[in-house]
Amino acid sequence: MLSVRVVGTARTLLNPTRLLTSRQCVSRGVICALECQSRSLSGKGTGHSILKLTPLEKDPELLHNGNIKNYCTAQVKVSCWNCKHALDQTPAFFCMLCKVVQPPAEGVSYFQIMDCDYTFALDTQKLQKRYLQLQRFLHPDNFSQKSGTEQEYSESQSALVNKAYKTLLKPLSRGLYMLELQGLRIEEGTDxxxxxxxLMELMEINEALDAAPTPKEANKIGQETKGKLADLTEQIDAALRKGELQAAKALLAQMKYFANIEEKVKEKLSQFM
Structure with missing residues (x-):
């Protein structure tokens, strides 16, 4: 058996274009095995794994007897907790043999769980579709008649999918999560x-919003804020694509302020109702 050990910096591993994809590995007859204690590349130090989960809608054989069938992309030494059958994929939601739900895999990023490309400008429609598909099979209501272990794992998996979906859905939380994978964090309450x-611009916007006499005035501030957020989104995407993490961090800090103003606009408009 031939295995390839992936070695590189965090920045290299976090950029899928710098690594061979699993399809390329298979086409060359090479089995890619990622060797680490958590059975996949963790978000600390090494970053995002190259293991990719096949979209549910693209593989009719993925669904089997009402459960999710595993699609092998690489060999990972993980076994089913119930029947000890080798699980061929990370993350593995169900065992292909006995069909029981599996516990959440360690060290797997939200991008892997939601089958998204590691990019700031991800497809949110695909993300939502993936979310609905996973919850259809993993929701705890489906396991009310199963063993206590399966009920526990379904609750854990469902909660993890919820968290991954909410984190990746909005640009701000998505960008902050991407920085966290790189070991960067924006501290709360620091200017x-x-x-x-x-800061003066922000203060003037907040004062104008507080003094807005009509919904029209508040809406105007809201539209201007959306424009600023859209512009910041483009700048953050460009910075992350170039690997300029400090620039992305500074832009995300600005985005947090404008996202806060956007929420205040909603509160202001509710006062007029």
Missing amino acids: SGADSEF
Whole structure:
């Protein structure tokens, strides 16, 4: 058996274009085995695994007897907790042999769970579709007549899918999560990274919103804020594509402020109702 050990920096591993995809590995007759204690590349230090989950809608054989059938992309030494059959995929939601739900895999990123490309500009429609598909099979209501272990694992899997979906759905939480995978975090309640001109702009916007006499005025501020968020989204995407993490971090800090203003606009409009 031939195995290839993936070695590289966090930045390299986090960029799927720098690595051979699983399809390329298979086409060359090479079995890609990722060797680490958590059975996949963790978000700390090494980053995002190259294992890719086949979309449910693209493989009719993925569904079998009402459960999700595993699609092998690489060999990983993980076994079913129930029948000890080798699981061929990470993450593995169900055992292909005995069909029981599996516990959440360690060290698997939200991008892997939701079968999304590791990119800031991901397809949110595909994300939502994936979410609905997973919850259809993993929801705890489906396991009310199963063993206590299966009920526990279904609850854990369903909760993890919910968290992954909510994190990746919005640009701000998605970008912050991508920075976390790189070991960067924006501290709460700190303005040290914002210049005085930017803080003054924010203060003026907040004051104008508080004093807005009509829904029309509040809506105007809301539309301007959406425009700023859209512009920041493009800048953050460009920075992350270039690997400029500090620039992305600074832009995400600005996005947090404008996202907060967007929520305040909604609150203001509710006061007029």
